[in-house]
Amino acid sequence: MAIYEQLSNNSIYGNSGNTENSSWSILDLEDDEHGKVIDVTLFQSTGFADFSFQPILANNIASAGSQTVDLSDHIESDLVFDLRIVNWGENTIGIFTNMQCGWPCRSAFIPIANQTGINLIAPPFLPLIPVEGEWTEVRIPMQYFIKDNLSETDPWMDLTRANVISIAPPWADGNAQRNVHFQIDNLRIVPTQTPQNNTEPALNFFMAKNTFSVFANTTDIEAPSAHFTGSIEQADSAVFLLVDINNGNAVTNAEVSVDLNAKTGDVWLSLAHPNDLGAGIYSEVVTVRACKDQNCNQEYRGSPQRVNVHYVVNN
Incomplete structure (x- = not known):
């Protein structure tokens, strides 16, 4: 796990940490459905921060930031995780996710949850409108990460060398990250579910x-x-x-x-x-x-x- 700080242009790696603009840790909820979860709070005290998952070599935290993973075999799968908004804080624009392959090589920033359900670029059924305090499953087809990156110059996402999965409110004007508190659990890539009554996926x-x-x-x-x-x-x-x-x-x-x-x-x-x-x-x-x-x-x-x-x- 990592937090990238806007002002210092630096990433901090580890299972927990505190910066001027963020705090993250592994929190044990001690319940049957969600035991240990990732707990993230963004303060936006002096600037923006970006929470992400990054691959590392086994038991070698120093390798974070330099490793890549080939996810191209999972193009017909979904990125899935459980999300709980503990507190929206002053956020009104929502939480986004994207993948990266060595910045500025990246996907579009996909809105996954907000308080209105309105967006222009998310897959069907997104963004979700989660109830504060309740867990919601987020499911994003992997193909969406390579459809576009909304840039005329930057390279598109290359799944053969993925190195970042980012989940955070955007670096937007106003207070998009001020006092936002959310939790993540069960991040995984799974085969795309076949919809009910859909026995012949020919279309x-x-x-x-x-x-x-x-x-x-x-x-x-x-x-x-x-x-x-x-x-x-x-x-x-x-x-x-x-x-x-x-x-x-x-x-x-x-x-x-x-x-x-x-x-x-x-x-x-x-x-x-x-x-x-x-x-x-x-x-x-x-x-x-x-x-x-x-x-x-x-x-x-x-x-x-x-x-x-x-x-x-x-x-």
């Missing part, structure tokens, strides 16, 4: 973006719509897209189309007229299922996908 159904914002004015003549596309790969039978709309006021209807030649599935959402809603921000979650039959008795791999729709109406 990769994936939404590259799972949050959309739509803007309108109460004086607009027509109501706006939202359109998003999912990728469909290796479909060997019929594909049906089914859209579940919750009971909110923003989304009124959905239409879909599938183009197997282009390997895409499109969804168009009709939104309520802004004058009927009035000024405000209206958020809904739309669930899109890729199915092998009209009744969706069998879903393809990657289904369902959840999409956050934020409808902003101005006067």
Whole structure:
């Protein structure tokens, strides 16, 4: 384990430690489900800090920071760990994770937990909205760590030489790390679970973006719509897209189309007229299922996908 300090540009390694901006240790909770866990508190007294796991040679703490591990055989697996937010402190942006392969070689910073559930880049079902004090399982497909790093110049993550798994609030403006207290347990890499009713994983159904914002004015003549596309790969039978709309006021209807030649599935959402809603921000979650039959008795791999729709109406 390690803490990287922003101001000193230095990493401190070990099973426990204290710096001006952080404290971490192995804490025994003395319960049946979670015994010894990793306990991390960030203070942001003089700067930011970054908590991470790094590989070392057996019983040689001095090797930390210089060792790499080949995780490429686990591309079809998930990075999984249990997370408990003891106290959000002054954090409002959430906790992120990323992998590194010798900075600036890295993955994107993936939001895994926050207090709103809103993000632009996380895998489906993330970020989680954990209840303070309760344990939540975080499960991230390894493939997400090599999809992008949101940089035009820095090298993308190379799983053959991974050397850091970082879990921390971001180095963001404001007080993203001030008095944040969280715990981690059972960090592991496991084979990806096959979803229920998904006996033939022949299709990769994936939404590259799972949050959309739509803007309108109460004086607009027509109501706006939202359109998003999912990728469909290796479909060997019929594909049906089914859209579940919750009971909110923003989304009124959905239409879909599938183009197997282009390997895409499109969804168009009709939104309520802004004058009927009035000024405000209206958020809904739309669930899109890729199915092998009209009744969706069998879903393809990657289904369902959840999409956050934020409808902003101005006067």
